[in-house]
Amino acid sequence: MEYKTPFAEPLKEGEVRFWVDPEIGWIEYRVRDDEIYLKTRAELEYEDIYLSADEVNYQTEKKIIEAKVGAELSDAEGTVEGERMTYSFETKKGVLYEGKSEIEKGFYRGKRLKKTGDNEYFGKSGTFTTCEYSQPHYHFWSPKVKIYTRDKVIAKPVVMFIHKVPVLALPYYILSLRRERHSGFLQPYFRYNPGDYLVINTGYYWAINDFSDATFMLDYNSRRGWGQRVNIAYLYGSKSGVNSVHLAHxxxxxxxxxxxxxxxxxxxxxxxxxxxxxxxxxxxDTAFDRYFSEEFEIRTQQDLSSFATLTTHKGRFSFITEVSHTTSLLQEGAGAPDNELVKRSKPSTSDILPRISLSGPRIPLFGSSFYVNWGLSGINSYKERELTARFVETTGAVSLPFKIKYLRVEPSVRGEAQFHYIDKYGDYSRLFTTYSLSNSMSTKIYGIFHPLGRELRHIITPSLSYSYSPPYDSSWMLSGGTKKESPTSRFGFNLNNAFAVMGEDDSEGLRFMDINNSISYDTVERRFSNLTSSVELSPNFSSMFWLSSRLSMSHDVYDWVIENVSLNTEFEFRSRRRLA
Known part of the structure; x- marks a missing residue:
């Protein structure tokens, strides 16, 4: 436990130090009684123990303290607070009245809390809750509570209250406080909407072995009834991530x-x-998530997708075979949220049986500075179990990157061809082709400065690009084509500023901030696009922590108003445990 102390020098062995605010407090030495009386926010320190209270009476021979009014005791096990406390520095035992403590996963309050030994507390007439409000929505009450810090809490009997109304009684309850991965019952989760309904989630976590675990959940909703869920996670089959199974009823x-x-x-x-x-x-039923899930992203997803994808890499070539089944969740009448009567209907489905694609790397053409990359794919798609499209698609691109001193130039040509065996009109053997042209120019400007004694590198990357594609008509495609009546002709400009901390053996440095601005001009519409700006911070100077925060904005350059602002922050903690 970390705490602030007014003492600058380290403690000597067996030493007890005390302090009061000299402006409002005082210290009274009672020599005959071997006592020291401290008044007005007194603070004491002994070994790894720190105590503060408004009034403290310290018995110097017995090393016993009596603290009153806002007593707070901190040690390696945690922090406890109360109105009155008696504590022995030597035995490290004591009694706390009207005490409270924040233990693992919740808050405990008791009329009498007795420290009976290392990592052990005994509570009388205490309550426990995970609700942070001073008047919690729910709590558990027990006349006898045994707390083993960092291990478990044992209470018997236990009565559950919603506000001040008892709703459930158990002969005993055990709550685990252990931080390491282990099997055991999970702490119940409660959510109560006043005047509406109560939600209770509880379950059992089974640490099967170092490579797999399972969670069995029991859900109760006072309006809808009971539900069961099973979550299984395992590391078998791949070294690249955690596989999972989720069942719900x-x-x-x-x-x-x-x-x-x-x-x-x-x-x-x-x-x-x-x-x-x-x-x-x-x-x-397609309304399942909308009806039961409490997560916004899951409730608002638009489709369900099941697939199997086989990917093979041979050298720099890739061969992919995929089959998929997609169910639309936007079907009107597929369900209703909350307490409305659910009306079932047949959802819209689509299938790809199969998709086969082959792609190659970007390679030089005949050993020259021309580069070629290509791809070939075949698709067989169905909608409502009826054949809708069967076509072969091929794409290819040729580029010629070169440098003019410090300027990098890369012109390229991209082509696409689709041969359809069937379209939405029932016609066969139809060919669709299109192409696009592009050119880009960019350079990099480097600068180094030394704030706060550290070497920082500033990298400025301006780039200018142009792209063109002709009009085309692919509206006859059953798979979802479009009709483009005018060509696309657009200039684009981008300016990136990157900042990196330089290391002794790292020529590129550790990149921690990027500032990016981009805009384009449509020569056909004769109009500028919105100016998009972003600032991304990634101060990842430790292998155990990863943090990324990105602020993005979009400005209308004609009215100069902000049309869109978004902030996205991601954090990841990396540990060496085999299974998270």
Whole structure:
């Protein structure tokens, strides 16, 4: 436990130090009684123990303190607070009255809290809650509570209260405080909407081994009824991530409708060059997530996708085979949220059986400075189990990058061709072709400065680009074509400022900030686009922590008003544990 102390010098062995604010407090030495009386926010320190209170009476021979009014005791086990406290520095035992403590995952309050030994407390008439409000929405009360810090809390019997109303009683309850991964019952989660409904989630976590675990959840909603969930995570099959299985089942007692959900994600490394990635996402009704999930992103997703993708790499070539099934969640009448009657309907579905693609690397043409990259794919798609499109697509690009002193120039030509065996009109053997031209120029300007004794590198990268593509008509494609009646002709400008901390053996340095601005001009419409700006901070100077924060803005350059602002922050803690 870390705390602030007014003492600058380290403690000597067996020494007790005390302090009061000299402007408002005082110290009274009672020599005959071997006591020291401290008044007005007194502070004492002994070994790893720190105590503060408004009034403290310290018995010097017995090393016993009596603290009153706002007593707070901190040591390696944590911090406890109370109105009155008696504590022995030598035995490290004591009694706290009207005490409270923030223990792992929640808050404990008790009329009497007794420290009976190292890492042990005994509470009388105490309450526990995870609610942070001074008047919690719910709490557990028990006449007897045993707390083993960093291990567990044992209470018996236990009564659960919603506000001041008792709703549930148990003969005993054990709450784990252990931080390491272990099997055990999970702490219940409660959510109460006044005048509406109560949600209770509880379950059991099973640490099967170092490579897998399972969580069994039981959900209760006072309006809808009971539900069950199972989450399984495992590291078998791949070294690249965690595979998972999620099952859920509910029965809505308002509508007497049964709901279920299956979601699996698995990556199988067949060999060093071949990987199979599968995902199964099934619901018995498309309104399942909208009706039951509490996460906004899941409630608002627009489709469900199940697929199997086999990827093979041979050298720099890639061969991909994929089959997929997609269910639209936008079907009107597929369900209703909250307490409205759910109306079921047949969802819209589409399938790809299969998609086969082959792509090659960017390679020099005949050993020259011309570079070529290409791709070839074949697609067989269905909608509502009827064949909708069958075509072969090929793409290719040729580029000629070169330098003029400090300026890098890269012109390129890209072509695309699709041969359709069937279109939405039932016609066969139809060919679609298009192309695009582009050119880009960029350079880099380097600068070095030394603020606060550190060497920082500033990299300025301005770039100018131009792109052109002709009009085309692909509206006849059943897979979703468009008709473009006018060409696209656009200039683009981008300016990037990057900042990096230089290391002794790192020529590029550690990049911690990027400032980017970009805008384009359409020569056909004769209009500038919005000016987009972004600032990204990634001060990742430790291998255990990863932080990235990005602020993006979009300005209308004609009215000079901000049309869009977004802030995205991501944080990751990396540990050496095998299974998170």
């Amino acid at each position: 509910y029965r809505d007692r308002e509508t007497n409708i049964e709901w279920w959900k299956v979601h699996t994600s698995h990556r199988q490394d067949i060999s060093d060059d071949t990987t199979l990635l599968t995902r199964l996402d099934l619901r018995n």
